[in-house]
Amino acid sequence: MTDLTPDQEAALLADLSKACREAGYVVDAIDRGLEVSGGEEEGAYYLLPDHGWLQVRCLVLDPEDLAEARDLTALFETMALAQFRLIGCRFGYDGQTGLWLVEDLYPGFEPARVPAVLEQMTFIWDALEDLFIGALEGKVPSEDAFDAAFELEAATPPN
Secondary structure: OOOOOHHHHHHHHHHHHHHHHHOOOEEEEOOOOEEEEOOOOOOEEEEEEEOOEEEEEEEEEOHHHHHOOOOOHHHHHHHHHHHHOOOOOEEEEEOOOEEEEEEEEOOOOOHHHHHHHHHHHHHHHHHHHHHHHHHHOOOOOOHHHHHHHOOOOOOOOOO
């Protein structure tokens, strides 16, 4: 692990703030990092430095959403199926705060690339949102449903 000094962490947060603001995001300091959003109506991302790593996360289903589900089995199966798709990030579940989409950036990442990570995470959640809403109703999506969510076509065998 790479522990950052307080000055290094402050410099990292300043670089992240600058990169996100230049990309058009609204940036606010929070207790352990930054809250980054596209504006008042859009969701927020949380950028949390930890020992040189940066965890980027956004809440995708809050505890109220999860409380409406009869059972979370289909949700967890859907999370596993999504992970097997190698979507480039992962899910984190906490019964108190909800379901999160998470990206872990290794020590030495380039702060200027973080807005692209935010765009990737937005794309992934936009593609998967309806499948997860269905999972809260007890429906586990098929492989075809995942293909359709990402606008992929099934491969056909060559002639």
